[in-house]
Every structure is written in C-alpha cells, then in structure tokens.
Amino acid sequence: MRVPLGYKFILGFVAVVAVVAFAPPVVSALGYSPGVTQFLTIVVALTVGLIMGWLFSRRFARNISMLTESAHEVSQGDLSCDIQLPPTSMPDETHELTAAINQMIQNLRDLVGHIRGSSAKLAGASKEINGTAVEISASTEEVARAIEQISHGAETQAELVERSSRIIKETAISIELIASRARESSRCARETSQTAQRGSDLAGDALLLMKDFFERIETLSARFDQLNTRLQRVGKVADFIGEVARQTNLLALNASIEAVRAGEYGKGFAVVADEVRKLADSTSHSAGEITDLIVTLRDESQKVHESLLESSRTIREGKKNVDITAGAFAEIIASVQETERRANSIADLSQMQLESSGKMVHAVDEIAKVADDNAAATEEVSAATEEQLAAMQDMALATRELTQLADELERLVRRFTLEEPVELVETA
Amino acid sequence: MELFGEQVAQPELSCDQLEAILVLLAQQTGLPLFDAYKESCVKRRVVARIRRSGCLDVEQYLRYLQQDAGERERLVTSLSIHVSQFFRNPTLFETLQTVVLPALVQRTAGRPLRIWSVGCSAGEEPYSLAILLVESFGEQVAGEQFEILATDIDRRTLAQAEQALYDADPTLRGVSAARRERFFTEQDGSFKLCPAVQQLVRFRQMDLQLVADYPQADLVLCRNTLIYFNRPAQEKILQALADILPQDGILVLGKSESMPAPLRARFATLDPTERIYSRR
Numbered sequence: 001m002r003v004p005l006g007y008k009f010i011l012g013f014v015a016v017v018a019v020v021a022f023a024p025p026v027v028s029a030l031g032y033s034p035g036v037t038q039f040l041t042i043v044v045a046l047t048v049g050l051i052m053g054w055l056f057s058r059r060f061a062r063n064i065s066m067l068t069e070s071a072h073e074v075s076q077g078d079l080s081c082d083i084q085l086p087p088t089s090m091p092d093e094t095h096e097l098t099a100a101i102n103q104m105i106q107n108l109r110d111l112v113g114h115i116r117g118s119s120a121k122l123a124g125a126s127k128e129i130n131g132t133a134v135e136i137s138a139s140t141e142e143v144a145r146a147i148e149q150i151s152h153g154a155e156t157q158a159e160l161v162e163r164s165s166r167i168i169k170e171t172a173i174s175i176e177l178i179a180s181r182a183r184e185s186s187r188c189a190r191e192t193s194q195t196a197q198r199g200s201d202l203a204g205d206a207l208l209l210m211k212d213f214f215e216r217i218e219t220l221s222a223r224f225d226q227l228n229t230r231l232q233r234v235g236k237v238a239d240f241i242g243e244v245a246r247q248t249n250l251l252a253l254n255a256s257i258e259a260v261r262a263g264e265y266g267k268g269f270a271v272v273a274d275e276v277r278k279l280a281d282s283t284s285h286s287a288g289e290i291t292d293l294i295v296t297l298r299d300e301s302q303k304v305h306e307s308l309l310e311s312s313r314t315i316r317e318g319k320k321n322v323d324i325t326a327g328a329f330a331e332i333i334a335s336v337q338e339t340e341r342r343a344n345s346i347a348d349l350s351q352m353q354l355e356s357s358g359k360m361v362h363a364v365d366e367i368a369k370v371a372d373d374n375a376a377a378t379e380e381v382s383a384a385t386e387e388q389l390a391a392m393q394d395m396a397l398a399t400r401e402l403t404q405l406a407d408e409l410e411r412l413v414r415r416f417t418l419e420e421p422v423e424l425v426e427t428a
Numbered sequence: 429m430e431l432f433g434e435q436v437a438q439p440e441l442s443c444d445q446l447e448a449i450l451v452l453l454a455q456q457t458g459l460p461l462f463d464a465y466k467e468s469c470v471k472r473r474v475v476a477r478i479r480r481s482g483c484l485d486v487e488q489y490l491r492y493l494q495q496d497a498g499e500r501e502r503l504v505t506s507l508s509i510h511v512s513q514f515f516r517n518p519t520l521f522e523t524l525q526t527v528v529l530p531a532l533v534q535r536t537a538g539r540p541l542r543i544w545s546v547g548c549s550a551g552e553e554p555y556s557l558a559i560l561l562v563e564s565f566g567e568q569v570a571g572e573q574f575e576i577l578a579t580d581i582d583r584r585t586l587a588q589a590e591q592a593l594y595d596a597d598p599t600l601r602g603v604s605a606a607r608r609e610r611f612f613t614e615q616d617g618s619f620k621l622c623p624a625v626q627q628l629v630r631f632r633q634m635d636l637q638l639v640a641d642y643p644q645a646d647l648v649l650c651r652n653t654l655i656y657f658n659r660p661a662q663e664k665i666l667q668a669l670a671d672i673l674p675q676d677g678i679l680v681l682g683k684s685e686s687m688p689a690p691l692r693a694r695f696a697t698l699d700p701t702e703r704i705y706s707r708r
C-alpha cells in the first residue's frame with residue numbers, strides 16, 4: 001500500500017500528540033508525586049516522540065542517502081548499478097524517485113552504449129574508408145603509370161609518324177626533282193634527236209651532192225679523153241700541115257732554083273717562090289708552135305685530169321666518212337629516241353610516284369591525326385586520373401580527421417562505466 | 429551516389445550554366461576566364477564543388493557564389509589540381525642530373541643557368557631540382573650558377589611552397605632515406621626542407637595564359653600542367669615557350685603529355701620516354 005510521505009509525517013505527529021495526551025493519566029496512575037509525575041510525563045512523551053520520530057525518519061534518511069550516493073556515482077560516470085531500496089510494505093515518493101533515477105540511469109546507459117558503439121563503428125568505417133582511399137590512390141597511381149606507358153606509345157607513334165611524314169615529303173621532293181630532270185632530259189633528247197636529224201639530213205645532202213659530183217667527174221673524164229683524142233687529131237693535122245709546109249718549102253726551093261735557071265724570065269717567079277718558101281716556113285713554124293701548144297695543152301689537161309682524179313679519190317675517202325657520219329647520226333637518233341622514250345617513261349613513272357607519295361602523305365597525316373587524338377585522349381584520362389588522385393588524397397585526409405574525431409568521441413564516452421556489456425544498437 | 433544510406437543528387441550542369449559560373453568567377457576574382465582549360469575537367473570540378481556546397485541546384489549555387497568570397501576561393505582552388513611529389517618520375521631526374529644539366533652548364537658557361545618550373549604546385553618539383561644541383565655542384569656553386577624560378581597560378585599553394593613543410597606520404601615518397609636525412613628535418617610528423625636548398629628557389633605567382641609575362645629560361649619544366657588545358661591553349665603556351673627558349677634550350681613535359689603536331693617543327697625530341705625536347 002502506497003503511503004505518501006506527508007501522511008507518514010502527519011501520522012507520526014498524531015502519534016506524538018496522542019502520547020502527550022494519554023501519558024499523564026497513565027503516569028499519574030503510577031502514583032508518584034505530582035512533580036515527578038509531570039517530569040515523567042515529559043520524559044515519556046519525549047521518549048515516545050523520539051522513538052517514533054527515529055522510526056519514521058530512519059527509513060527516509062537511508063533512502064535519501066542511497067539516492068544521493070547513487071547520484072554522485074552517476075555524476076562520476078558510473079552507470080553500472082541501479083539503486084535498490086529495501087523492500088517495504090508502505091512505499092512512498094522516495095521509491096518513485098528511485099524508480100525514476102533508475103530509469104534515467106538506464107537511459108543514460110543506453111545512450112552511452114549507443115554512442116560508444118557508434119563511435120567504434122565510425123572509427124572502424126572511417127578507417128576502412130581511409131584504407132580504401134589509400135588503396136584507390138595506389139591503384140590510381142598504377143593507372144597513371146599505365147597511362148604514362150600508353151602515352152609513351154602515343155608519343156613514339158607521333159614521333160615516328162612525324163619522321164616518316166618528313167621522309168615521304170623529302171622523297172616526294174626528290175621524286176619531283178627526278179620527274180623534272182626526266183622531262184628535261186626528254187626535251188634535251190628530243191632536241192638532240194632533231195639536231196641529229198638535221199645533221200643526218202645534211203650528211204644525206206652531202207652524199208647526194210657527192211654522187212652528183214662523181215657523176216660529173218665521170219663525164220669530165222670522158223670529156224678529157226675526147227679532148228685528148230681531138231688534140232691528138234689536131235696534132236696530127238698540125239704535123240700534116242708542117243709536112244705540107246716542109247714539102248712546100250722544098251718545092252719553093254726547087255722552083256727558085258728553076259727560076260734562076262730560067263734567068264731573066266724566071267726572076268718574078270723566083271720572087272713568088274721565095275714568098276711561098278717564106279709562107280711555108282712560117283706555116284711550118286706555126287705548125288710547130290701548134291704542136292708544142294698541143295703538147296703543153298695535153299700535159300696541162302693531163303695534170304688537171306690527174307688532180308681531178310686525186311680529188312675524186314679524196315672525196316671518195318670523204319664520202320666514206322660522210323657515210324660513217326650519216327650512220328652515226330642514225331645511231332644517235334635511234335639512241336636519243338630511246339633516251340627520250342625512257343626519260344618520258346621515267347617522267348610518267350615519277351608522276352605516278354608523286355601521286356602515290358601525295359596519297360602517302362595524306363595517309364600519314366591521317367595517322368598523325370589519329371596519333372594526336374590518341375595522345376590528347378590519353379592526356380585527358382591522365383588529367384582525370386590526376387584529379388582522382390587529388391580527390392583520394394583529400395579523402396584520405398578527411399577520413400584521417402574523421403577517425404580522430406571518432407577516437408575522441410570514444411575517449412569521451414569511455415568515462416562512463418557500464419556494468420553489463422552493452423548490446424550495440426544498430427544505426428540504420 | 430549512396431552515402432550513409434542517403435541519396436546525393438548529381439547536379440546537372442549545362443554548358444550555359446557552366447559558362448555563367450565561370451564568367452562570374454572571372455569577374456569577381458579578376459582571374460582570367462577558365463576557357464583555356466579542358467571543359468570536361470572544369471565541369472567535373474565545378475559539379476563536385478556544387479555538390480559539396482550543399483546547394484540544391486545550380487541557380488542556388490550561382491547566388492551563393494555571388495555572395496560568398498570564401499566559396500569563390502574554394503572553387504578556384506578546387507579548379508586546380510596540385511598533385512605533386514618530390515622526384516616524381518625518378519628516371520627523369522636521373523636523366524636531368526646526369527645528362528641534361530651538365531650539357532647545359534657547359535653551354536652557358538660564364539652566366540647563370542636559368543631554370544623555370546611552370547605550375548610548380550607546392551614547390552616539390554623546383555625543390556627536387558635544387559636538391560639535385562646541391563648534390564652535383566655543392567651549395568656555393570649551385571647558388572651562384574643557377575637561378576630557379578618557380579611559378580604557379582594559385583597563391584595558396586605558393587604559400588605552402590614558401591613554407592617548405594611536407595608530409596612524408598605521399599609527397600616525400602620519392603626521397604631516398606639519405607636525401608631525407610641530408611636535406612630535411614622532422615617537425616612533429618612533417619618534414620622541413622633545409623634553408624640552404626630552399627633559398628635556391630624563387631617563387632612567383634603567374635598565370636601561364638599570359639604569355640607576354642614569360643621570363644627567359646634555358647631549361648623549362650612544364651610538367652602535368654598542360655594536361656588541364658585544351659589543345660589551342662596548349663599550342664599557344666608551347667609556342668610562347670619556344671619563343672623564350674634559346675636555340676637548343678630544353679623543355680621537359682609531363683610523362684603523359686605529348687607534343688602537339690604543329691609544335692614539332694619548333695621542338696626536336698631528345699628523349700621520347702622522359703619527354704625531353706630541345707628548341708630547334
């Protein structure tokens with residue numbers, strides 16, 4: 001049965017008043033002097049009052065001191081024990097207070113248990129995150145190294161492409177040079193061939209002229225022969241004239257002798273005969289001169305003939321050379337034409353080469369672009385990796401701080417002792 | 429994306445919206461427009477930033493960006509990636525130390541050799557180079573014969589570079605124990621570069637897009653910075669680099685970067701693996 005404290009006090013007070021009221025008759029019944037009786041009455045009333053007061057307050061004080069002690073312990077952080085008041089048939093407010101404090105202690109215990117559990121878990125989790133961050137950092141660094149490797153590949157590729165592009169361009173330039181040289185030599189060959197053709201034509205002309213010349217020499221020789229015979233005939237005529245003149249002279253001599261024999265009558269005749277002899281003499285003389293002239297003429301014409309023959313021989317020699325020259329010209333023309341053909345085909349080929357090297361340059365440029373793109377992409381990844389690395393380092397730092405916080409919290413709540421192992425409460 | 433059971437929306441970002449955000453950013457920060465960068469990269473970064481800002485849609489984010497200078501700064505920072513390490517790609521640094529630097533030193537006898545690290549991040553690259561120089565030539569000569577200039581667009585990362593204080597992992601992963609011993613001192617968990625090496629490098633804020641500001645240099649390291657730029661911008665930057673390099677000057681690109689075809693007329697490949705080029 002619950003009896004409130006106030007009632008308990010009133011009850012005690014009523015009991016003391018009752019004792020004071022009922023004691024005098026009881027004490028006077030003992031028959032002492034009135035003074036003694038009065039004294040005894042006071043003593044009895046006091047004693048009974050004290051006894052009853054002690055009886056009432058003893059339990060109350062004990063309960064209060066137990067509560068105080070417990071509150072002190074709680075303030076020291078000891079949450080291990082509940083307050084246990086002795087059992088009573090008449091519980092009062094102290095019992096209610098005890099129950100409330102016990103509830104409070106229990107709540108505190110739960111709370112601290114919670115905090116302790118959570119901070120332990122927090123520490124664990126942040127350590128784990130830290131570990132993960134470090135791990136991710138490590139693997140990110142590995143990724144970074146792999147990217148560096150790839151990038152090295154890309155760089156080498158770019159380098160090679162650049163070099164081959166340069167080489168191809170150089171080759172293209174030399175091909176162009178070759179083409180232009182080939183075209184030049186083709187032109188030279190054509191010019192040479194034209195010149196040679198002209199030379200060959202000239203040689204042909206010369207040969208024709210020579211043929212003409214030989215034919216003329218031939219007729220000339222025939223004419224010379226004719227001339228010779230005619231001269232001989234003239235010589236013979238001259239000789240005959242000379243003979244006639246000599247005989248005429250002789251006859252004139254005979255006639256003049258006859259004229260002398262005829263004397264005076266032959267005088268005129270002698271003059272005529274003398275005139276005839278003179279005429280015959282000059283005729284003979286002229287005939288001699290003619291013969292001499294003819295001889296000289298024959299000699300001269302012989303010489304002319306011979307020198308003609310001589311030059312004809314020389315010219316024949318020359319004709320051989322002209323023939324050779326004409327042959328050489330023909331050969332030159334043939335080989336120069338071949339040269340031209342070849343030079344043309346070189347020019348054509350190098351034109352083709354030029355075209356394909358243009359295509360090659362294009363292809364290499366394309367490759368270069370791809371290589372460049374690759375390099376750019378690798379760079380991008382690398383930038384992202386670097387970012388990730390930075391983020392991970394930040395995260396590792398943050399989780400280190402978090403761990404410290406959790407440890408601090410843990411240290412703070414460790415001041416509270418919990419008797420029983422606290423069941424960890426899930427933080428969901 | 430699932431995070432603790434909660435659905436996180438991927439904000440959709442159209443080209444116009446991206447443009448609007450970038451224009452706003454350029455107007456308010458005075459930085460040049462980010463149109464030289466690869467659009468996919470920029471977009472990813474902006475989307476990530478919007479998601480983290482907690483804004484529900486792009487319009488809201490635009491308003492937020494307009495009002496909040498802090499967010500603008502965060503967006504700018506998130507637009508650049510600062511991943512770097514000391515002696516990143518160790519073989520490159522070996523080649524630089526054994527082949528390239530000796531050759532350059534011989535060529536430029538009589539005047540200091542100018543080295544330029546473009547997009548230097550928090551100084552990992554120029555400091556690595558400075559360490560090489562001190563190793564090869566000693567502190568005295570390294571200081572007299574070489575000028576290392578390091579530039580970046582991001583002031584925050586440059587401030588970090590001036591501090592020269594680094595985490596062991598992953599930044600110092602490529603630093604051998606001997607080098608760590610010789611050039612670094614430990615300061616509660618982090619490592620501080622020794623002043624002798626630090627003073628060899630000058631840092632300056634510079635935007636790579638402003639080609640007129642380029643300094644003269646004999647050796648340019650431009651690694652893992654061009655990957656964020658689009659092709660036209662890359663070509664413009666590389667042309668400008670070719671202009672400031674002397675004949676036979678050296679350019680080094682990042683390991684995953686490649687020389688765009690039009691630029692091959694100006695740069696001859698010296699080492700395709702390490703991406704070392706020389707000005708024709």
Ligand SMILES: C[S@@+](CC[C@H](N)C(=O)[O-])C[C@H]1O[C@@H](n2cnc3c(N)ncnc32)[C@H](O)[C@@H]1O
Nearest residue numbers: 508511512547549580581582635636651652653
């Ligand atoms: C990934 S880091 C490279 C770091 C170092 N070069 C390496 O290879 O380890 C790229 C750097 O470029 C810088 N950057 C981005 N855009 C830039 C610009 N327009 N001008 C100058 N630097 C820029 C960024 O701030 C960042 O620090």
